[in-house]
Structures are given as structure tokens and as C-alpha cells.
Amino acid sequence: xxxxxxxxxxxxxxxxxxxxxxxxxxxxxxxxxxxxxxxxxxxxxxxxxxxxxxxxxxxxxxxxxxxxxxxxxxxxxxxxxxxxxxxxxxxxxxxxxxxxxxxxxxxxxxxxxxxxxxxxxxxxxxxxxxxxxxxxxxxxxxxxxxxxxxxxxxxxxxxxxxxxxxxxxxxxxxxxxxxxxxxxxxxxxxxxxxxxxxxxxxxxxxxxxxxxxxxxxxxxxxxxxxxxxxxxxxxxxxxxxxxxx
Amino acid sequence: xxxxxxxxxxxxxxxxxxxxxxxxxxxxxxxxxxxxxxxxxxxxxxxxxxxxxxxxxxxx
Numbered sequence: 024x025x026x027x028x029x030x031x032x033x034x035x036x037x038x039x040x041x042x043x044x045x046x047x048x049x050x051x052x053x054x055x056x057x058x059x060x061x062x063x064x065x066x067x068x069x070x071x072x073x074x075x076x077x078x079x080x081x082x083x084x085x086x087x088x089x090x091x092x093x094x095x096x097x098x099x100x101x102x103x104x105x106x107x108x109x110x111x112x113x114x115x116x117x118x119x120x121x122x123x124x125x126x127x128x129x130x131x132x133x134x135x136x137x138x139x140x141x142x143x144x145x146x147x148x149x150x151x152x153x154x155x156x157x158x159x160x161x162x163x164x165x166x167x168x169x170x171x172x173x174x175x176x177x178x179x180x181x182x183x184x185x186x187x188x189x190x191x192x193x194x195x196x197x198x199x200x201x202x203x204x205x206x207x208x209x210x211x212x213x214x215x216x217x218x219x220x221x222x223x224x225x226x227x228x229x230x231x232x233x234x235x236x237x238x239x240x241x242x243x244x245x246x247x248x249x250x251x252x253x254x255x256x257x258x259x260x261x262x263x264x265x266x267x268x
Numbered sequence: 269x270x271x272x273x274x275x276x277x278x279x280x281x282x283x284x285x286x287x288x289x290x291x292x293x294x295x296x297x298x299x300x301x302x303x304x305x306x307x308x309x310x311x312x313x314x315x316x317x318x319x320x321x322x323x324x325x326x327x328x
Contacts, residue, residue, distance in 0.1 A: 060289070064281075075280035079288050086292070125295055133288040140276055140283075237296065244303045248310045255314045266314055 052236035059229035093123035101183035113179035124162035151207035
């Protein structure tokens with residue numbers, strides 16, 4: 024059975040589909056968060072060098088990965104909206120920005136909390152930390168720019184340009200620990216393998232998937248409100264049961 | 269600051285839990301509440317706008 028995926032690029036069809044998917048993603052995220060935290064705090068052993076402090080990794084790494092990946096997804100949707108003038112793409116980009124900003128903030132916050140006992144400082148102007156801070160500012164800039172323009176289509180185009188230009192920062196964050204001498208450690212997990220204990224890996228990947236599912240659920244819920252707002256003058260919105268009731 | 273340094277070394281798990289996980293979970297809860305609130309407000313606005321349009325249509 025062939026599924027016509029392009030059908031769901033129209034807000035009319037996507038609105039209903041998103042509504043059906045949100046509970047599944049939200050429930051799976053909650054279950055995986057619980058499993059990930061159980062493995063991370065009960066099963067995973069204490070680190071030989073960092074003691075209990077290393078357990079911040081289970082939220083720090085997933086939120087850092089999500090902050091970068093969500094930015095690329097946001098820029099991708101913004102580019103699609105700019106090139107093909109598709110309404111839903113721009114709405115998706117707008118919906119992703121606040122969640123991405125929150126993950127960037129959690130990444131910086133948990134990084135500071137980890138830095139204090141390990142490095143003796145909450146913050147250092149290290150390449151990895153500084154580029155992640157710039158990512159947070161890019162998200163905030165995107166949100167502010169979009170909110171400052173009244174016409175939504177013009178706001179979409181202006182914010183899309185900012186997000187596309189800003190996406191150059193993502194590889195800089197990722198490779199910063201290789202390109203410069205940084206206080207921040209290099210990647211714990213590489214394509215060639217890892218020295219991490221298996222329980223630590225399981226906890227980190229479980230929380231990573233949980234964060235992903237949470238982000239999808241929240242973005243879908245937010246984009247439904249954006250669709251309602253922007254398409255309020257259309258006939259199909261007037262026929263929705265939640266609008267008629 | 270020295271007090272905090274000593275406290276965190278004596279209670280590392282509490283420091284990790286309260287400092288990072290509790291804050292992250294609180295942020296998630298606030299975000300969920302904001303999304304739900306935004307949905308309620310948007311639905312109210314759309315309903316009101318529709319009612320005004322319907323009344324204007326009836327008058328005509």
C-alpha cells in the first residue's frame with residue numbers, strides 16, 4: 024500500500040495527523056525518560072575519575088545533540104518554505120525554535136553545573152561553550168525577528184534567512200573540540216567506538232531518544248496552534264469539531 | 269561559594285539531581301504548560317472570530 028506523503032504537507036491534512044500522533048510520542052517519551060533515568064542512576068556504575076558528577080552526562084549530551092539537530096531541522100524547514108513557498112514548512116520552523124532554544128539552554132546550564140566540580144569554574148570562554156552560547160542566541164534571534172514582523176509570510180522569509188545563515192554554527196560546535204585546544208573534552212562516542220561502560224551508553228541513548236520523542240510531541244502540539252492561528256479564516260478550520268463546540 | 273563547593277562534594281547526587289535533572293524537568297513542564305495555554309487561547313480567539321463573522325452574516 025503506497026502512502027502519499029505529500030498529502031501531509033498541506034496544513035489541512037497535517038493538523039489531524041499531528042493531533043493523532045502527539046499522545047504516542049508523549050507517552051513513549053515519558054516511559055523512555057523513566058527507563059533512562061533508572062539505568063543512569065541505579066544501574067550505571069560510578070565513574071573512576073569524576074565520581075557521581077559524571078551522571079549529568081545523561082541529560083547534558085542528549086540536550087546538546089538535540090539543540091544542534093533541531094537547529095538543522097529548523098533551518099531545513101525554513102529553507103523549504105523559502106524555496107517552495109510551502110506554508111507548513113515555515114510553520115514547522117517557527118514551532119521548532121522555542122524547543123531548540125530550551126534544549127540549548129539546558130545544555131549550557133547542565134554544562135555549567137558539570138564544569139564547576141570538574142574544572143572549578145561555571146563558565147570558560149572555550150570554543151565549544153562559546154559556539155553553543157551563539158546557538159542559543161541564534162534561536163532567540165530567530166524567535167525575536169519572527170515576532171517583530173507583523174506579516175507572517177514576511178516574517179517567515181526574514182527568519183528563514185537568519186536560520187540558514189546561522190546553520191554554519193552547527194558544524195563549528197561539533198568540530199570545535201577538534202579544531203581548537205579546548206577545556207571541553209572531545210566526543211565520548213565516536214564512529215570507531217567508545218570507552219564508556221555499556222550501562223552508561225544505554226542510559227545516554229535512552230534519554231536521547233526520550234528527548235527526541237518529547238521534542239516531536241511538543242513541536243507537533245505547537246504547530247497545531249500555529250496552523251489554527253494562521254488558517255483561521257479558512258472553511259476547514261470553521262468545520263473542526265473543537266472550533267464548532 | 270566555598271560553602272557551595274563543600275556542599276556539592278559532600279552531596280554529589282543531590283547536586284546533580286537538583287541542579288540539572290530537576291531544572292530540566294521543570295523546563296519541560298513549563299514548556300508543556302505554555303503549549304497547552306497557547307492552544308486554549310488560540311482556540312478561544314478562533315471561536316470568537318467565527319462567532320463575530322456568523323453574527324455579521326446573519327445581520328446581512
